[in-house]
Amino acid sequence: MFRRKRFKKLDNLNTQQVLKQQVLSSDLNDNLQVLRSMYQDCFDVVFRTLLMGGKTKAVLVYIEGLSNIEELNDHVLGSLMEETEGEIDSPQSALREKMTISKLNEVKTFADCIENISIGNPVLLLDEAETGLALGLGKWEKRSVEEPTAESLVRGPREGFVETMGVNTSLLRRKIKSPDLKMKSMKIGSYTSTDIVIAYVEGLADQSLIKEVENRLKRIDIDSVLESGYIEELIEDSPRSPFPQLINTERPDTAAANLLEGRVVILVDGTPFALIAPIGFFSLLQSPEDYYQRALVSSSIRLLRMLFMGLSLVLPALYVGVTTYHQEMVPTSLLISVAASRESVPFPAFVEALLMEITFEALREAGVRLPKQIGAAVSIVGALVIGEAAVSAGLVSAPMVIVVAITGISSFMMPHYTQGLALRLLRFPLIFLAATLGLLGIMLGIITIIVHLCTLRSFGLPYLTPIAPLQGRELKDTFFRAPWWMMNTRPHLTGKFDTYRKASWKKTSPSKEEK
């Protein structure tokens, strides 16, 4: 009963999929029959029969809405229907010469056929030919490049990834023009056959890292991949941890910056969120804007962010612990005012904190899910519910409202939403520990979290680098962001890498003569 279930390979090879493996026969009618049986009950698949040059029978198969019909009409059908003069030895080669399309592929099996048809490339099957032709005329409705909504900046590029793979790769390619930017493609998902692209910069990313990423991706055996979150959970090192071990980003500039630091970017078709690996805890505290604003300002903002990360984790717990167990720590005058405001509150601090935090989380979740038109209503109700009204009704104390508000704001400060989620989640066990063991409970909780972070790895990279294990040179970009003229070396992730990113200490200051 407790024996582990035997690993079962996904087994959805039905008869049609067996047919898929078959090679195209030379008889057009046979081929057509197979294809038609596969696309039974698919009204959007079009079979267009035509006579090539008035002699050879041919069939064009495509899916409506996925292919560029205008070009199909102008460049394919037109030239195909034309009468050809003289004998032609092979209709295939004649076609290649005639059609004014840049991308032409030969297809030999039904699997190829289906693959091409489903990505929008019309397939042309000829009578008495064992190969068909896939015409690169895929074109479908796609979103244009817009400003990323999940990670907004004041200064920095305004373009974000979209749902289409081709656009995303081109966005990356436009940032890194070197041919060293490699992009390997693979398909995952037996039903969705989603395009996955592994992008890296050769010479910067460690070969073993790329191999590891590829291996992990290849081992995935799943029926569908609809978002990069699927891939993330399937390839991360510790899926049970609340902390993300891969960063997702909507921004091509973030992706490019990480590629240039020797990381690997995984693009998934159908979602604007790309994955970055390997990452450390401190990469989650960095916003791309840190690198665009002045170094001094960015460094101070980073410190502020770290302070508030700590606050968002422990502030409610600290409030509960101190008011329940360690009142003597609070200065007397403050203690009196806190006690006065808690006087009418019927709950212990623990219940009060839990009540408020859960309400706040609910409001936030509602704010995210609600249609935009009624979002304003929620914020008004929210402000009333967890603000003034709750206090004047005597349900919660005013200091608790302040604590919740600060916690809320500090968790909004996290530049990566996934990390904010982890902190939000861990806040609750800490509140519980504070209610049972006071400051000791908080300390034990924090030590546990730190130990947990120490056990984590992201693709072989210890999660808390460069603090533990300590790597002095990399501290330049951890708590502070060193000015660009000081960033001579690349961060060391795993294995061998190209160390130097710029000539050392080269500043463009006025030369001595000018002074």
Add this chain to the structure above:
Amino acid sequence: MQQKIGFIQLFYIMLGFEIGSTVIFGLGAEAKQDAWLAILAGMFCGLVLMWVYTKLFEHYPGHTLTQMIPKIVGRYIGYPLNAIYVLYFIYLASRVARDFGELVAGTILPKTPMLVVIGGFIAVIVYCLSGGIEVFGRTGEILLPFLFLIAIASWIIVYSSQIFDIARITPIFETGIGTVWRAAFPIVVTFPFGEMVLFMMFWPMLHDLRKVKKLGMMVVLVSGILLTVNMINVISVIGPKWISDRTYPLLTVVKLASVGNFIERIDAVVIITMIIGGFFKVGSFIYGAAIGAAELFKLVSARSLVVLFGAIVVPLSLIIATSFMEHVEIGLKKVPLFLHVPLQIIIPFILLVISAIRKRYRRT
């Protein structure tokens, strides 16, 4: 594959181990205002002991204490001796756990059962150790700097609250060198410096084995100096009389500190910070015992034993003494004489002599 640990990581762990439970007690309090001299004297003896330990390690590089003992004195004496060392480490782990249990129960959580406090404390340690030495080392790298940060901050608070008077450490040598020496030996020498015999279990896991001597000496020096400075500070604030009266002189000092009537009563924060030191002390003992036992019983991994030893330490720490007074009494009178001195000083010294003789004999 055996996990490795870096120089700085082990340095931090050893420093946390040394400072951990020592800093809160009035170390060498018998010597009154000369307590800091007792610590200094203890430190110099500690350097000698460390020399013995590292010399042994030089004779048997890459060997833990329990691996080298059978090679030096033979199997029939060696294995029982190893068992004694393992039990010794477990006993010390529970003693330190009790120390911290009493500290917390006596100060910040008076109504909480000690079982809960020690149980929670050990649970976190076991969770950390089950990740192996790498995780332990990395945790040290994160937590120890934090500990020092808090320590420095609290001393700044103490200095700035105008209760500090360096004149209180005078007159020096009022009661004579004899008193200082009696305070230093055997207590200060063995606790904390002699306890470093435990780290002979850890050294083979170091990345660079040649640095062991440097590491050991550095830890003794740094921790000795830190403890001395701490003691001078404590004496300068509360004077020689209170040192021996109070169980936790350091806490008395921090309680007195007050800056601008706003930052006051920071003792809870200091206690919580001291927990970190205890974390590394108990953790090191349990892990050392686990390594020793794994070698004794020829187990592949020490990690599986960590949970077991953790489960032993919790009840053991509660039954080793019926009251705090008895616990302190045993700690001051019996443990140093009957456990520390033989196991930390006499046996390592005999081992060194035997192995030195063997080495010479083999060479000729």
